Amino acid sequence: MDEKDKRPKPRLARGFRDVIGADLVARYNMIETIRKVYELYGFMPLETPTVEFADMLGKFIQDTGLPDEGIFSFKADQPDWLALRYDLTAPLSRFVAQHKDLPKPFRRYQIGSAFRIEKPGPGRFREFIQLDIDTVGSASMAADAEICCVLCDAFDALGLDGMFVVRVGDRRVLNGVLQAAGVDTKADGGITSTRVMRCIDKFERLGLSGVAELLRQGRMDESGDFTQGAGLTQAQAEVVTEYLKASGESRKEVCEALRAIVGESEEGRSGVDELVEIDEFLTAAGYDERKVVFDPTIVRGLTYYTGPVYEASLIEQNGRFSSSIAGGGRYDNLIERFTGQKVPATGASIGPDRLLALLIGLGKVSESLLAPVLVTQMDRAWAKDYQAMTFELRRAGIPAELFLGKASIGKQLKYADQRNIPLAVIAGEDEFASKTVSIKDLRRGKRVASEVSERSEWLKHEQTQETVPRGRLVERVIELLAKYPDG
Amino acid sequence: MDEKDKRPKPRLARGFRDVIGADLVARYNMIETIRKVYELYGFMPLETPTVEFADMLGKFIQDTGLPDEGIFSFKADQPDWLALRYDLTAPLSRFVAQHKDLPKPFRRYQIGSAFRIEKPGPGRFREFIQLDIDTVGSASMAADAEICCVLCDAFDALGLDGMFVVRVGDRRVLNGVLQAAGVDTKADGGITSTRVMRCIDKFERLGLSGVAELLRQGRMDESGDFTQGAGLTQAQAEVVTEYLKASGESRKEVCEALRAIVGESEEGRSGVDELVEIDEFLTAAGYDERKVVFDPTIVRGLTYYTGPVYEASLIEQNGRFSSSIAGGGRYDNLIERFTGQKVPATGASIGPDRLLALLIGLGKVSESLLAPVLVTQMDRAWAKDYQAMTFELRRAGIPAELFLGKASIGKQLKYADQRNIPLAVIAGEDEFASKTVSIKDLRRGKRVASEVSERSEWLKHEQTQETVPRGRLVERVIELLAKYPDG
Numbered sequence: 015m016d017e018k019d020k021r022p023k024p025r026l027a028r029g030f031r032d033v034i035g036a037d038l039v040a041r042y043n044m045i046e047t048i049r050k051v052y053e054l055y056g057f058m059p060l061e062t063p064t065v066e067f068a069d070m071l072g073k074f075i076q077d078t079g080l081p082d083e084g085i086f087s088f089k090a091d092q093p094d095w096l097a098l099r100y101d102l103t104a105p106l107s108r109f110v111a112q113h114k115d116l117p118k119p120f121r122r123y124q125i126g127s128a129f130r131i132e133k134p135g136p137g138r139f140r141e142f143i144q145l146d147i148d149t150v151g152s153a154s155m156a157a158d159a160e161i162c163c164v165l166c167d168a169f170d171a172l173g174l175d176g177m178f179v180v181r182v183g184d185r186r187v188l189n190g191v192l193q194a195a196g197v198d199t200k201a202d203g204g205i206t207s208t209r210v211m212r213c214i215d216k217f218e219r220l221g222l223s224g225v226a227e228l229l230r231q232g233r234m235d236e237s238g239d240f241t242q243g244a245g246l247t248q249a250q251a252e253v254v255t256e257y258l259k260a261s262g263e264s265r266k267e268v269c270e271a272l273r274a275i276v277g278e279s280e281e282g283r284s285g286v287d288e289l290v291e292i293d294e295f296l297t298a299a300g301y302d303e304r305k306v307v308f309d310p311t312i313v314r315g316l317t318y319y320t321g322p323v324y325e326a327s328l329i330e331q332n333g334r335f336s337s338s339i340a341g342g343g344r345y346d347n348l349i350e351r352f353t354g355q356k357v358p359a360t361g362a363s364i365g366p367d368r369l370l371a372l373l374i375g376l377g378k379v380s381e382s383l384l385a386p387v388l389v390t391q392m393d394r395a396w397a398k399d400y401q402a403m404t405f406e407l408r409r410a411g412i413p414a415e416l417f418l419g420k421a422s423i424g425k426q427l428k429y430a431d432q433r434n435i436p437l438a439v440i441a442g443e444d445e446f447a448s449k450t451v452s453i454k455d456l457r458r459g460k461r462v463a464s465e466v467s468e469r470s471e472w473l474k475h476e477q478t479q480e481t482v483p484r485g486r487l488v489e490r491v492i493e494l495l496a497k498y499p500d501g
Numbered sequence: 502m503d504e505k506d507k508r509p510k511p512r513l514a515r516g517f518r519d520v521i522g523a524d525l526v527a528r529y530n531m532i533e534t535i536r537k538v539y540e541l542y543g544f545m546p547l548e549t550p551t552v553e554f555a556d557m558l559g560k561f562i563q564d565t566g567l568p569d570e571g572i573f574s575f576k577a578d579q580p581d582w583l584a585l586r587y588d589l590t591a592p593l594s595r596f597v598a599q600h601k602d603l604p605k606p607f608r609r610y611q612i613g614s615a616f617r618i619e620k621p622g623p624g625r626f627r628e629f630i631q632l633d634i635d636t637v638g639s640a641s642m643a644a645d646a647e648i649c650c651v652l653c654d655a656f657d658a659l660g661l662d663g664m665f666v667v668r669v670g671d672r673r674v675l676n677g678v679l680q681a682a683g684v685d686t687k688a689d690g691g692i693t694s695t696r697v698m699r700c701i702d703k704f705e706r707l708g709l710s711g712v713a714e715l716l717r718q719g720r721m722d723e724s725g726d727f728t729q730g731a732g733l734t735q736a737q738a739e740v741v742t743e744y745l746k747a748s749g750e751s752r753k754e755v756c757e758a759l760r761a762i763v764g765e766s767e768e769g770r771s772g773v774d775e776l777v778e779i780d781e782f783l784t785a786a787g788y789d790e791r792k793v794v795f796d797p798t799i800v801r802g803l804t805y806y807t808g809p810v811y812e813a814s815l816i817e818q819n820g821r822f823s824s825s826i827a828g829g830g831r832y833d834n835l836i837e838r839f840t841g842q843k844v845p846a847t848g849a850s851i852g853p854d855r856l857l858a859l860l861i862g863l864g865k866v867s868e869s870l871l872a873p874v875l876v877t878q879m880d881r882a883w884a885k886d887y888q889a890m891t892f893e894l895r896r897a898g899i900p901a902e903l904f905l906g907k908a909s910i911g912k913q914l915k916y917a918d919q920r921n922i923p924l925a926v927i928a929g930e931d932e933f934a935s936k937t938v939s940i941k942d943l944r945r946g947k948r949v950a951s952e953v954s955e956r957s958e959w960l961k962h963e964q965t966q967e968t969v970p971r972g973r974l975v976e977r978v979i980e981l982l983a984k985y986p987d988g
Contacts (some may be wrong), residue, residue: 022556024839027583030550032596034609038546042533056873056902059525063517063616063628064551065573065585069509086552086583088575090618095575096514098552103920109519111511119905122521127551131577141550152905156884160903167895250640298885299892352511386543397643398785405786408654415543416647417641418606432604479887 029132029140036416040379041143041370044172045125048145048364051168052123055160057147062105064129068095070317071104072351084130098129102146103318103345103361110150111352118151137368148342148361154287158322158344158360161296163361165326165340166305172369173378178339180305180326183312184289185319185343187272188214188257190282194275195253195260197246208317209244210254217258217311218335226255227378260310265293267318268308288321318344324362329437340364355357386413387491388435392442403487404440412486412495430456434445437494439487440479451487454479455494516619516627528630528857531659532612535851536634539610540759542647544634547609549592551616555582558591559838571617578885585616589633590805590832590848597637597846598839605638606880620844624855630905635829635835635848645809645831645847646782650850652813653792654825659856660865665826667792667813671776672806672830675701676768681762682740684733695804697741704745704798705822713742736827741877752780755795775808811849815859823859827851847851850928873900874978875922877913879929890926890938890943890974897975899982917943924981927966938974941966942981982984 026032033041039485049059068087087097099105102124110116124146131140147164149157169178189199189207199207213228222229227233229251232243234436246254253275259384269290276282289308296306314323323343327335342362349357373379389404391397398417407414423440430438440452455478482490513519520528537544555574574584586592589611597603611633618627634651636644649667656665676686676694686694700715707715714720716738719730733741741760747758756777763769776795783793801810810830814822829849837845860866876891878884887903894901904913910927917925927939942965969977 021839021841022554024557024595025554026550026599027552027554027581028577028579030552032550033548035545035547038548042546053873054898054900056875056900058522059529060522061520061525063513063519065514065517065616067509067512067514070511071913086575086577088573090515090573092515094514108511112513117916118910121902129552141552149905154905156888156903160905167575239610295888298888352508354508386540386545398781401782401785411541413541413543415608416643418636418641418644418647429604 027140029134029138031139031141037370037374040374041366044366044370044373045143045145047171048168048366049123049125051164051171052145052147054167055121055147055164056078057121057123060106060109060124061126062099062102062109062124064098064127065096066099066105066108068097070108071097072348084132086129086131099126100130101128102126102144102363103148103348106146106148106150107348107359108352110357111349114353116150116226119157120150121147122150122343137371139367143366144494145364145366146361147363148359149358150359151345152360153358155291155322155491158288158324159292159299161342161360161362162292162306162324163299163301164298164303165324165364168364169326169339172373173376174328176304176374177376178305178326178328179307180324180340181307181309181312181335182289182292182322182324183308183310183314184285185211186281186285186288186321187276187310187312188285188313190276190279190285191254191257192250193279194282195246195250196278197282199252201325206244208248210246211313212315213244214254214258214311214313215315218337223256224257225258226251229254258310260304264303265289265296265306265308268310269293272308272310285321292322314341314343316343318345318348320346322360326364337368338365339369339372339461385434385436386415387437387439387495388426388430388433389414389416389439390423390430391417392423394442396441396446399441399446403441406488407439407491410492412488412491427454427456437491439491445481447483449484450481451484452479452481453487453490453494508939514627516621516625518626519627524857524861524924528853529860531853531857531860531866532630532632534658535655535853536610536612538651538658539632539634541654542608542634544608544610544651547593547596547611548609548613549586549589550586551614552583553586553592553595555584555732557595558584558586559700559835563676571619573616573618586613588615589631589850590611590635590835593633593635593637594846595834595839597844598836601840603637606644607637608634609637610634620695624858626854628641630853632851632853634846634850635846637846637874638844639847640833640845642778643782644807645811646779646786647774648829648847648849649779649783649811650788652811652851653788655851656813656826659860660863661815661860663791664863665792665813665815666794666822667811667827668749668794668796668799668822669779669809669811670795670797670801671772671774672698672800673772673775673808674763674770674797675772675800677763677766678744679737679743681764681769682733682737684737686768693731695732697733698800699802701741701745701798702802705824709742709745712745713738716741744797752776752783752793752795754875755797756780759795759797772808772878779809801828801830801919803830805832805835806835809847811985813851824855825852826856826859872921872923873902874924874926874982875913875917876901876903876926877910877917878904879910879927883928883933886928886933890928893975893977894926897979899975899978914941924978926978929971932968932971936971937968938971939966939968940977941980942973 021028060114085097085100087095127141128144129141130376142244145467155499192199197206213225217225229246230243233243234240251501257275269286312323312325321344325338326340327338340362344360346358387407389400404414404416427438435456438454445451546550572584572587574582577583614628615631616628652667679686684693700712704712715730716733717730719728721727744762749755749758756773758771799810799812808831812825813827814825827849831847833845874894876887878887891903892903923944925941932938
């Protein structure tokens with residue numbers, strides 16, 4: 015085996031990725047905007063570790079069917095299994111259970127990576143950031159309504175006013191509908207409810223008729239693959255599709271329609287009461303139907319939700335909803351699993367990856383990395399002078415870098431170009447003799463090149479380099495940078 | 502087994518921790534300050550995944566002796582081993598090797614968690630954040646000097662001017678010293694060099710005589726434990742201790758002393774030349790001996806360093822150095838291991854955990870979380886009015902929260918107190934009848950309580966609650982908050 019064969023080929027693990035430069039700056043800016051909205055509502059920051067004991071996380075991922083397989087788990091120097099967190103809610107529950115004296119209601123936000131072993135796809139990674147807000151210790155629907163308000167304010171702050179909608183469903187209403195249809199939702203340990211939920215979760219993709227098929231025996235798709243159904247009878251499935259069609263001009267009207275469908279079911283009625291309360295709170299706070307709607311097709315995938323569930327999407331040009339940019343719900347039993355005591359909780363998570371791609375597409379988030387000014391090196395004899403210029407610029411608050419390495423001025427300017435550097439400082443024999451310095455505006459050159467087509471015109475404009483007294487370097491750089499503030 | 506026994510006890514995995522509230526805000530503020538300095542020098546942000554193929558990371562951790570044991574590793578749905586990154590340098594090397602067309606020199610910074618299975622201790626966790634800067638593709642000592650400048654500027658920006666020092670050593674000088682002492686540093690594959698390095702790394706703790714013992718056969722500590730030595734002869738060890746004592750008034754003088762010790766060794770001489778170049782660069786840029794010193798006892802633990810190494814510490818009141826707050830060095834071979842081509846690189850990492858503890862101790866970083874104003878609820882009948890007040894405050898940019906839940910005003914104020922809330926808004930029958938609102942200044946109450954000892958004086962000052970017209974709520978809250986801007 016020769017040396018070459020022993021070398022590892024540089025590669026990313028499956029489903030993971032690198033993010034660099036402008037994309038990352040855009041993400042930082044977006045997160046900062048959202049974080050400020052969270053803090054405006056009194057949410058305080060928390061960071062829990064990336065690694066938890068596996069039994070702290072529980073088994074709540076639904077997508078894979080076989081939950082444990084969806085989680086990265088391992089052992090270190092102790093017998094207990096460890097795992098990478100798959101969301102930020104399970105660690106929050108562990109934290110709250112561990113600190114019983116925490117002042118409640120406890121509003122916290124958390125920003126961090128979560129990990130799932132999923133089939134990777136476009137925009138779907140095995141490590142993804144979540145921006146979570148949760149209120150623990152309040153059973154009031156005001157807490158749920160507030161979560162919807164925070165989401166709306168965050169999207170407004172990102173410049174998406176009028177382009178998104180938060181849709182709200184309720185798990186108890188769904189259970190009530192099943193009970194009204196004659197399904198005993200408790201006898202089977204909730205399995206039928208869970209199956210029905212999974213069918214409804216496919217509403218956006220399959221439409222009402224597709225879901226209706228799935229609710230019964232199952233459904234064959236175009237490729238001939240058969241998906242097992244939830245096993246409802248024809249009559250039962252009809253009640254559920256009635257429910258899915260429930261709509262109205264206002265949130266109030268949707269509530270009335272739902273109340274009719276849940277009939278005598280106590281759970282269903284109290285679910286509708288929850289929605290009525292949320293509507294009242296939202297209306298009083300000025301969040302109307304353009305921002306938050308009630309939508310029975312919203313169920314959310316995770317099994318731990320117990321009441322209202324929320325999902326935010328952008329409204330696309332064809333009037334359809336984009337895939338979810340945020341989601342959440344009430345989970346009153348998640349902390350109880352540790353303590354035996356009911357601790358009501360509700361919250362939501364913004365998935366910034368998808369959101370960021372949309373924001374960049376819409377030009378709604380600044381990607382501008384403050385690219386530095388490049389101080390080029392003509393001759394190492396003047397190395398200390400070049401260095402002095404670089405530090406002068408930095409001390410004036412201007413990002414600047416000295417070209418490090420041996421390369422012709424041409425190559426140094428090519429490097430500047432690749433780096434999207436706005437200005438290059440150049441000084442050689444002439445400049446040092448006359449106590450001046452030259453500044454080349456690389457952006458202006460680019461702009462001219464993209465705006466003019468005639469070569470004669472190009473030549474007229476191509477004066478992108480100027481020479482100024484050495485003492486005016488910093489001043490002139492500031493003036494030039496101010497000319498095209500967006501780079 | 503009863504229900505209770507089945508419940509998992511909420512607990513953190515060994516060596517991991519939660520960070521919350523003010524501590525986290527202090528960390529965010531510190532990171533933001535450092536990030537801005539990095540960007541001022543033209544470093545661009547990169548984020549690599551937390552999980553990498555294990556062979557991408559290599560085996561460079563020295564502390565454990567058995568490198569693989571220091572790393573969290575596991576498999577997912579593929580045969581190759583995965584691992585949590587143990588630093589940010591190995592992933593950078595993988596990234597650079599993977600993107601051969603990257604414009605070079607490539608200056609990047611990265612902020613992220615790294616993971617090691619170490620014995621946990623005070624301030625020593627298995628997940629820790631690193632703030633890295635590296636310059637890849639420049640063999641120039643200007644790049645190394647620049648890294649020292651960035652560290653100095655970052656610490657200055659954090660308010661530590663005059664309180665820290667960056668110490669610089671050089672691996673090639675050390676090898677030269679060993680060669681001058683007659684050790685064949687290449688014949689044994691570098692094992693003797695590595696052992697000597699490990700001895701020197703204990704200098705701060707053991708002092709010169711302790712290290713001198715370790716350099717030979719070994720050393721028995723007070724508890725009777727014997728530590729195996731590096732196996733040098735008496736004469737060889739003496740050369741090394743001479744080297745460790747090399748000092749001078751200036752960096753230049755240290756270089757002269759080192760030049761005498763390395764004698765005819767070519768590697769040693771070129772190591773000294775490196776330090777001379779770094780000194781010239783630093784001096785020209787205005788970083789004198791109060792900021793950066795040359796110190797032969799600095800070697801750094803990782804095996805991959807090939808030239809200059811840096812370590813920053815705070816200077817404690819007794820003149821000793823605090824444990825390291827930043828460290829790094831040149832690693833010219835790390836990328837070669839993937840590509841077969843030499844890609845010179847140098848960089849450093851700030852360890853923010855230790856630094857943050859020091860900064861908080863010195864009062865040098867703002868921990869003030871913008872604690873929200875609490876709008877209390879006297880009676881649910883006025884729920885919508887309370888809610889309106891809350892939103893009015895938020896829309897004026899004032900963090901505010903509505904108390905969610907059922908509790909007496911007393912309990913609500915106790916909650917406000919636990920949360921360090923500055924102001925509470927209170928409105929009951931009287932206020933609603935007279936179209937007013939009451940504001941209780943919780944900070945003023947606390948201040949008075951801590952400043953006055955006499956009960957009579959206390960009573961005189963205790964007017965911490967006032968009633969204002971409802972329409973003046975926002976205006977008055979802003980005035981009151983401005984009174985004690987630090988909470």
